[in-house]
Amino acid sequence: MADAAKPAAVPPATESGAYRAYVLGGLFVVYTFNFIDRQIVSVLQEPIRAHFGLADWQLGLLTGPAFALLYAILGLPIAMLADRWHRVNIIAIALAIWSGFTALFGLAGSFAHLLLMRVGVGIGEAGGSPPSHSLISDYFPANKRAGAMSVYSLGIPIGSVLGILFGGIGYHAVTQWYAENGAPDWLVMLGAGEPWRAPFLLVGIPGILLAVIVKLTIKEPPRGRYDSKPSTGAMKIGAVLKALAEKPAFWFIALGAAIASLVGYGLFPWILSYFVRIYAVDVPLAEAVARAAVPYAFVVGGGGFVGTLLGGWLTDKLGPKWLGAYMAIPAIALVVALPLYVLSLSMPVGAAAFMVLAVASALGSVWYGPVWATAQNLVAPGMRAMASAVLLFVINIIGLGIGPFAIGALSDFLRASYGADALRIAILLIAALVIPAAAFFYAASRRLHKDWEAAR
Numbered sequence: 001m002a003d004a005a006k007p008a009a010v011p012p013a014t015e016s017g018a019y020r021a022y023v024l025g026g027l028f029v030v031y032t033f034n035f036i037d038r039q040i041v042s043v044l045q046e047p048i049r050a051h052f053g054l055a056d057w058q059l060g061l062l063t064g065p066a067f068a069l070l071y072a073i074l075g076l077p078i079a080m081l082a083d084r085w086h087r088v089n090i091i092a093i094a095l096a097i098w099s100g101f102t103a104l105f106g107l108a109g110s111f112a113h114l115l116l117m118r119v120g121v122g123i124g125e126a127g128g129s130p131p132s133h134s135l136i137s138d139y140f141p142a143n144k145r146a147g148a149m150s151v152y153s154l155g156i157p158i159g160s161v162l163g164i165l166f167g168g169i170g171y172h173a174v175t176q177w178y179a180e181n182g183a184p185d186w187l188v189m190l191g192a193g194e195p196w197r198a199p200f201l202l203v204g205i206p207g208i209l210l211a212v213i214v215k216l217t218i219k220e221p222p223r224g225r226y227d228s229k230p231s232t233g234a235m236k237i238g239a240v241l242k243a244l245a246e247k248p249a250f251w252f253i254a255l256g257a258a259i260a261s262l263v264g265y266g267l268f269p270w271i272l273s274y275f276v277r278i279y280a281v282d283v284p285l286a287e288a289v290a291r292a293a294v295p296y297a298f299v300v301g302g303g304g305f306v307g308t309l310l311g312g313w314l315t316d317k318l319g320p321k322w323l324g325a326y327m328a329i330p331a332i333a334l335v336v337a338l339p340l341y342v343l344s345l346s347m348p349v350g351a352a353a354f355m356v357l358a359v360a361s362a363l364g365s366v367w368y369g370p371v372w373a374t375a376q377n378l379v380a381p382g383m384r385a386m387a388s389a390v391l392l393f394v395i396n397i398i399g400l401g402i403g404p405f406a407i408g409a410l411s412d413f414l415r416a417s418y419g420a421d422a423l424r425i426a427i428l429l430i431a432a433l434v435i436p437a438a439a440f441f442y443a444a445s446r447r448l449h450k451d452w453e454a455a456r
Contacts, residue, residue: 149314157304168293
């Protein structure tokens with residue numbers, strides 16, 4: 001009877017280091033597609049703006065609230081499901097949904113259609129991260145989770161850089177191809193013969209194929225197998241919220257991450273638009289997008305890659321000696337990033353400005369791995385997916401829901417007084433919010449030891 005109560009034995013493949021690496025790599029690829037599909041709109045927002053005659057606030061609505069609202073809200077019930085049901089199934093279904101809506105975005109015929117497709121992408125992507133975080137926690141022990149979460153989080157910079165390059169260079173290449181050969185007849189018949197539409201179709205369809213691979217090759221591990229407290233099964237949302245209410249460190253982390261995300265999600269599309277608009281004064285729009293995309297890909301990919309890995313490495317190294325390091329390191333990184341953001345947007349557009357911006361991007365990415373690993377370590381195994389969903393809800397309602405729209409609205413508001421410089425000023429005003437984000441991370445570092453130990 002005692003043996004029957006134990007979790008089922010894990011298949012040998014899931015115990016091997018190679019298979020754990022495969023699972024982590026697979027989840028990383030899914031997360032990479034998540035950000036390719038999510039960010040390609042940001043890369044192509046200037047051609048979209050020109051085609052539909054949109055204001056900056058409307059672009060901000062597309063990249064922010066239209067995506068974020070249901071993405072954030074549905075994350076909670078999906079995470080409840082992930083604490084009870086097969087997490088791999090949830091990830092595969094979610095990937096197929098968001099990839100399909102990404103492809104359909106390329107066929108949209110109006111601003112309303114664009115909004116609806118973005119809502120669909122948000123619905124699908126809501127099922128990506130909570131079950132993935134929970135899976136990683138059951139494939140890696142606590143002392144390796146920050147590093148594993150950092151590898152997973154590399155999907156953010158790498159997905160973003162691939163989205164930038166594919167969106168920018170692909171749009172330019174398709175523009176040239178259409179100019180010489182014309183758009184495919186079937187796209188013209190659908191009213192979708194403009195070059196900016198093709199990248200959405202070309203990244204959406206492969207994601208559906210990837211969903212099948214995930215379903216067939218990733219196995220579901222027993223919950224909580226690396227934890228001293230055995231899993232007692234999934235907890236109801238009320239119980240999870242009650243448990244989290246007793247952990248001030250979790251809420252300091254959530255608020256710090258939400259504000260840091262507001263800055264990050266806001267700056268990502270609008271800094272690129274800022275460069276595109278400068279280049280478009282002298283060259284055609286498609287060339288301006290490509291010219292801005294290549295160095296900006298280095299900024300986001302190189303800076304984000306280094307910063308994400310650095311955050312995981314530093315906290316895994318220093319955290320066992322001082323738990324407060326998990327949040328103190330991100331706090332310091334954000335404070336140092338601010339003057340570099342200001343400097344990069346105050347210089348003439350060129351290699352030096354992009355280099356400074358890359359360093360700022362690295363520092364602004366340090367918090368990714370430590371935040372998610374710490375959130376997982378603060379709760380019991382049966383509430384990990386739900387805790388991730390609560391954290392994602394706060395981050396996305398505040399960060400993704402407000403960041404892009406706030407900069408777009410500020411740009412429109414400031415244009416009467418500052419003209420072409422309005423967008424740059426709006427970007428810098430939002431960038432200054434890294435200071436309160438750092439303050440919340442610092443507050444979490446002071447409380448972390450007590451709340452962490454209570455979860456063990």
